[in-house]
Amino acid sequence: MVSTLGGLQRYFRVILLLLLALTLLVLARFLLTDLELVTPLFGGQAKGPPVTNIMFLKTHKTASSTVLNILYRFAETHNLSVALPAGLHVHLGYPRLFLARYVEGVELQQHFNIMCNHLRFNLPEVQKVMPNNTFYFSILRNPVFQLESSFIYYKTYTPAFLRAPSLDAFLASPRTFYNDSRLLKNVYAKNNMWFDFGFDPNAPREEGYVRARIAEVERRFQLVLIAEHLDESLVLLRRRLRWALDDVVAFRINARSALRDPPGARDPGARAELVRAGLAPVRAFQPQPLGQLRAELGPRRLRGEVERLRARRRELATLCLQDGGEPKNRTQIRDLRLRPYQSGRADILGYNLRPGLDNQTLRVCQRLVMPELQYMAHLYALQFPEKPRKNIPFLGE
Numbered sequence: 001m002v003s004t005l006g007g008l009q010r011y012f013r014v015i016l017l018l019l020l021a022l023t024l025l026v027l028a029r030f031l032l033t034d035l036e037l038v039t040p041l042f043g044g045q046a047k048g049p050p051v052t053n054i055m056f057l058k059t060h061k062t063a064s065s066t067v068l069n070i071l072y073r074f075a076e077t078h079n080l081s082v083a084l085p086a087g088l089h090v091h092l093g094y095p096r097l098f099l100a101r102y103v104e105g106v107e108l109q110q111h112f113n114i115m116c117n118h119l120r121f122n123l124p125e126v127q128k129v130m131p132n133n134t135f136y137f138s139i140l141r142n143p144v145f146q147l148e149s150s151f152i153y154y155k156t157y158t159p160a161f162l163r164a165p166s167l168d169a170f171l172a173s174p175r176t177f178y179n180d181s182r183l184l185k186n187v188y189a190k191n192n193m194w195f196d197f198g199f200d201p202n203a204p205r206e207e208g209y210v211r212a213r214i215a216e217v218e219r220r221f222q223l224v225l226i227a228e229h230l231d232e233s234l235v236l237l238r239r240r241l242r243w244a245l246d247d248v249v250a251f252r253i254n255a256r257s258a259l260r261d262p263p264g265a266r267d268p269g270a271r272a273e274l275v276r277a278g279l280a281p282v283r284a285f286q287p288q289p290l291g292q293l294r295a296e297l298g299p300r301r302l303r304g305e306v307e308r309l310r311a312r313r314r315e316l317a318t319l320c321l322q323d324g325g326e327p328k329n330r331t332q333i334r335d336l337r338l339r340p341y342q343s344g345r346a347d348i349l350g351y352n353l354r355p356g357l358d359n360q361t362l363r364v365c366q367r368l369v370m371p372e373l374q375y376m377a378h379l380y381a382l383q384f385p386e387k388p389r390k391n392i393p394f395l396g397e
Helices: 001-030 064-077 144-152 157-161 167-172 192-196 209-222 227-241 270-277 289-297 301-319 359-369 371-385
Strands: 054-058 136-142 224-225
Touching: 001 289, 064 359, 064 371, 136 227, 144 167, 144 192, 224 227, 227 301, 289 301, 301 359
Parallel strands: 054 136, 136 224
Antiparallel strands: none
């Protein structure tokens, strides 16, 4: 009889423990707790500490400023070192090939944790700055839409765009306006993402050459995000880096007003015309973040992970942003420190924060909406307090 009672007690203890574990799982689900990161004993995929050595190749007009904000916030939160432009510069030598000497303090510090400012990729020099176990990733965008955005943003800087009366005119006859001899000035007008990876945008469009360059990218970069599927890409990035959900939640940074969107690049024939003219890659890189995610998570769980990301973004927008989180144009942004840089014919949007936030919440919200130049200058001041501050002249306008 005693042994029977003892057996029953053990049985009920096991049942109680199982019920307790199940209750914790359900509660965690509702509270959006990241089980994969904080409770590996429940069988989550993510194991090991968060990845902290990261090189992000920041391509142009590809939603890369949003990703930059994510990396800056993570670096500041975890007191990580960032490879920042030396002196008064705001880029790491771009459009010239990157050299290690373009990084502030490189002669004093052996390696940095994070590199994410604009540069033209040059692996041997990057490896002088970053540790051997660095995680490399980048982001790409449909080249027609990327060119459209570049045309508006760099209209007053790029000779090929300056000569074109409109985007439609440029798309109709790109070779009329583009001059190969002015490569460094015209980098935004021809195969710009290709150029950012360190390749020659004027190279012959031979299949073997293109395949070899794509193989280089696939060997070096563990992940390539896709701007048209940014939320799904961020879910995959989070899994690769073993980060918490809030680490990858972000508002759109450096986005332009849709009121300035021209119709030209949306023409179905635009991509074919650009390819014929040699102004878009013959064969785009073919990373498959969605395919990888579906294979790892399955369609149902993928939808759930994306919705978790979007739900948390909505929560933070309600907490931080005024007017329901609606982006504002330059004249509507009250805090000068949060006004983004304006370029070309673009109307770059920013945000107003809700008044009356407590100090801790205010710091979190400011980081989420801080434009990239201001954030770069902020990190520079924290990392190099003995150096003169970065000058952001447009803030005084």
